[in-house]
Amino acid sequence: MDKVTEEVEKVKKEWDDTCRKTQEHINEIAQYGKSGRSRDEDNSNSLPRLNAIAQDGLALLSSLIFKLDLLAPQLPTDPEVQSARDSLESWKTLIQTLRLNLRNANMQAKANMRKAAQEERAQLLGGGEESTARRRNLQTKAGMTSAAESITESLRRTRQLMAQEVERSTSTLMTLDESTGVLKKAESEYKGHRSLLMRTRNLLSTMQRQDVLDRIIMAVGFLLFSFAVLYVVSKRIGLLTLQRKVTEAIKAGMAGKGELRPQDIIDKININRVGNMEAPIDQRIHDEL
Secondary structure, rough: HHHHHHHHHHHHHHHHHHHHHHHHHHHHHHHHOOOOOOHHHHHOOOOHHHHHHHHHHHHHHHHHHHHHHHHHHHHHHHHHHHHHHHHHOOOHOOOOOOOHHHHHHHHHHHHHHHHHHHHHHHHOOOOOOOHHHHHHHHHHHHHHHHHHHHOOOOOOOHHHHHHHHHHHHHHHHHHHHHHHHHHHHHHHHHHHHHHHHHHHHHHHHHHHHHHHHHHHHHHHHHHHHHHHHHHHHHHHHHHHHHHHHHHHHHHHHHHHOOOHHHHHHHHHHHHHHHHHHHHHHHHHHHHHO
């Protein structure tokens, strides 16, 4: 049998026992104060005490209804759930009937007490030694009943205070459990954020090192590019200077010896070509530049 099903069966059994006992106490309240009952029996079970017991039974029945209402949705099968809900409806109707019976029983008890008081008054007013002894006996029993009722009421108030303290302690414990859970959750989140911050810090350090390395590479590349540009520009300037000097030499030669013949110029170019072919390759590259 499932654990929830066993719990439901226990609740139903407890309901039956509590309901039977509560009905018995209600019946005793209805019979309270009748002339056929003995005074000792009424004093041992006073009306406030019987009402307190009946009220406790009704409170227990209400708690059992609440408990079954919580357990019903947890049952394994739909027929069991439906049966539990049907029981809940019948229990609610029955507890309303018990409350109504308790109210009617108290009204009946008051009527019985008024009737018994009238009968006793009539007997006391009859006179005689029997009436005097009965009056004294009634006064003694009335004092004892009053003392018992006050003690019962005091015990009932003490019980209510203790129940309130238990409920308050239970709520405090539940609050502490919830606070502990929240603190544990916050601690786990803090640990997660801490590891995330450590990874972020390492990543930022790596990015900073990479940025410095990129800056160094860019600076070295810029320097190499600048050197190459300066080298090319210097070579170009040297070539232009050489060309200008050659042009000036040609102009100076033409001015000193007269105009050269075309055949002489061609011969000089051929001689220069033969000289360049015989020169080393490095020298020729330099001359071409």
